[in-house]
Amino acid sequence: MIKVGDTLPEVSFAQLTADGMKNPTTSEVFAGKKVVLFAVPGAFTPTCSAAHLPGYIALADQIKAKGVDTIVCTAVNDAFVMKAWADSQNAEEITFLADGGGSFHKAIGLTMETADFGGLRSQRYAMIVDNGVVTLLNVEPPKTFEVSKAETILAAL
Structure with missing residues (x-):
């Protein structure tokens, strides 16, 4: 699994934008x-x-005020689903990057297998990345939601 001090691996994401x-x-x-x-x-x-x-939508301005250039949400979903979700949540402040085949999450060691629920998925986590290097990594234990919350990341900035 990726850790603090590691550089993110080079992969391509998918992003559906107004320009395609x-x-x-x-x-x-x-x-x-x-x-x-x-x-x-x-x-x-x-x-x-x-x-x-x-949480990230509500705190986006405060997070960015701490020197963050971009807030990215990713999942092992396709770009069409990610765009529809972004639109349904009015999430203009967040950049949505689809990892449809899970290549990014496999490369950083943060996948989980959910079988018939959805197959290969990302674990729930949040990280702070400075110039491609991980400076904070908060991975949630299964069935929890504490360390990856926007409030937790804002406090860490």
């Missing part, structure tokens, strides 16, 4: 920037939609 499908790479997203990255097991799932994403 984009495939930003890790270096394009993180190089020269301070980024808060949080991951959810799945778009539209209960905790993710009711608490995790809404």
Whole structure:
């Protein structure tokens, strides 16, 4: 599993924008920037939609005021699902990056297998990344939601 001090691996994400499908790479997203990255097991799932994403939307201005350039949400979902979820949550403050095949999450060692519930998914976590290097990593134990909350990350900034 990735740890504090490690550099994020180079992968491509999928992002559906007003200009069509984009495939930003890790270096394009993180190089020269301070980024808060949080991951959810799945778009539209209960905790993710009711608490995790809404917390980051509500605190986006305060997080960015601490020197964060971008807040990124990722999941092992396709770009169409991520865009629909972003739109349904009015989440203009957040950048949504789809990891449809799980290549990013496999590379950082933060996947979980949910079998018939959805197959390969991301674990729930949040990290602070400075110029591609992980400076904080908070991974949730199964069935918990504490250390990856927006409030926890804001306090750590």
